[in-house]
Amino acid sequence: MDANLRDLFAFLAVVRAGGFREGARASGMSASRLSESVQRLETRLGVRLLHRTTRSVSPTEAGARLAERLFPALGEVEAALDVVNHDRARPAGTLKLNVPATVARLVLPAIVTPFLKTYPDIRLDVIVEDSYVDMLAAGCDAGIRYDERLEKDMIAVPIGPRIQRMATAAAPAYLETHGRPQHPRDLLAHACLRGQFASGTIPTWEFERDGDIVRVDPTGPLLVRLGAAVDLAVAAAVEGLGIIHLFEAWLQPHLDSGALEPVLEPWWQDFSGPYLYYSGRRHLPTPLRAFVDFVKAAEGDGS
Amino acid sequence: MDANLRDLFAFLAVVRAGGFREGARASGMSASRLSESVQRLETRLGVRLLHRTTRSVSPTEAGARLAERLFPALGEVEAALDVVNHDRARPAGTLKLNVPATVARLVLPAIVTPFLKTYPDIRLDVIVEDSYVDMLAAGCDAGIRYDERLEKDMIAVPIGPRIQRMATAAAPAYLETHGRPQHPRDLLAHACLRGQFASGTIPTWEFERDGDIVRVDPTGPLLVRLGAAVDLAVAAAVEGLGIIHLFEAWLQPHLDSGALEPVLEPWWQDFSGPYLYYSGRRHLPTPLRAFVDFVKAAEGDGS
DNA sequence: ACGGGCTGTACGGAATTTCGAACAATGGAT
């Protein structure tokens, strides 16, 4: 009875992802490999592991039992293999991070470059995903999120600037024409450039001043997917199409250059910076360990 | 970082056996595979695992650490894989037994045939080895030995006939010519057909009567390796070359047919039958579990 | 000193595994 480790990982990926193609996406293997791997396993073991229709896949009782036992066992193997990584002159491996677009753009660049220079044998795999997903299920080692939600066995490490603000701004030309809002409710009479999460929800604009919190839901000519498309909204704002409401860091360069003019600045709402999340229960792969230490050190430096 | 399970097993086999070719013998893989597997592992991990000269091989510090962590981890994986075996209609797999030649000849046939008929999908791999070896190190699931030695975490199950005797006999023609010994010490004046273990030791002949134990070390014209060559000694005894001293069961057919005549029968020493040994610490592979149950059931039947 | 037998490894051919693309089947939306 000889089975291939890769086949076992493949099987587990399919079970955890609940599908072959999804499992392929999460684990970075090809879908055909997963299919063939599972078939091989079933042949070798002589037991059907996955009950599949072309549309969905659910584990057989045997498959469920196998997956349950296999998961910690393979974790042990991975841990054992990772132990020798410490004996390398320089830690190596791949670190798969799951981050929202904002972080990828505003937080990571300052960290990633020196990190990769410090650890030349570590490969970074950044998955940009704004909707909140279970990082482990997505096959990532860790994730970065703004929500300070505490899940069991999840460790959160502050990363990047600790205080960020939501900024509101518009092109001077726009403000000259349409006037400068003095209170958030004035925005309802303005052209506002809104964003939409991948999940479909359109976050309301939130303002705060002296403890007063005001939420407004203005309309406007442009609605962009939050993520990479944010640049489009910023460009539109610079062009004078309307008022934009975003992380201050996104707008900073244009505020500095004068292309955008702050609006309602006293109302800008502070909120805490993002956190790096990872599972403390499982053995930390060396690359993640290195990254966590790196981030903590940078934080301690008073970056 | 993807490693092949087979490579891991290969690495472990080399470490445990203390050599590539020995590891190949114990694990049933080819030596070249072991070499290539270890090289692959080292390349993938980027660490040298085995320090080797062409004559010997010792684990690197990293290799030792890996092996130590890997051994239980792979055991877990094997156990997990074996769990699904229970879901098969009929248990399957290979059972590797390490037995002395005597057992292979006198004890196993009566057990193996009905066992294999009961479990058609189980393959039996019988390694005949008279010298005592560590079964686990030899890559066997279990072993059968006469010595009732208790090692830690070893479980012993009686197997086969519980009482056996050492019989002494010779051809009638020989006894007519040379006379019939009346006491074990008389053997010193006879032509005795001796056996020798693979280790080189020549066991003395032991006799017992009413609590008196007598050991004699007679000489004779023939010395055979205990094992398959025993047939040669028996044939020689039948031909009248001298007196033979063996398990009664070996001689039984010739005693029945009259080709051999019992000698010193009151002195024949009883001793307990063999035991099936296996490690209780590790997870029992399904085929071994089946075999143990089968043996216990046969024993309980009062076979 | 020096063979002899053993070790670990390199090499070619055969088998297995992997990938990308195409395929048939299925379930939800229209």
Add this chain to the structure above:
DNA sequence: ATCCATTGTTCGAAATTCCGTACAGCCCGT
């Protein structure tokens, strides 16, 4: 009912892995 996007699978080519044999090197006994 029907479309169509998506799923799991199949297929042939490319890469990897595996085996048996042959080689170079070392240890041990004489």
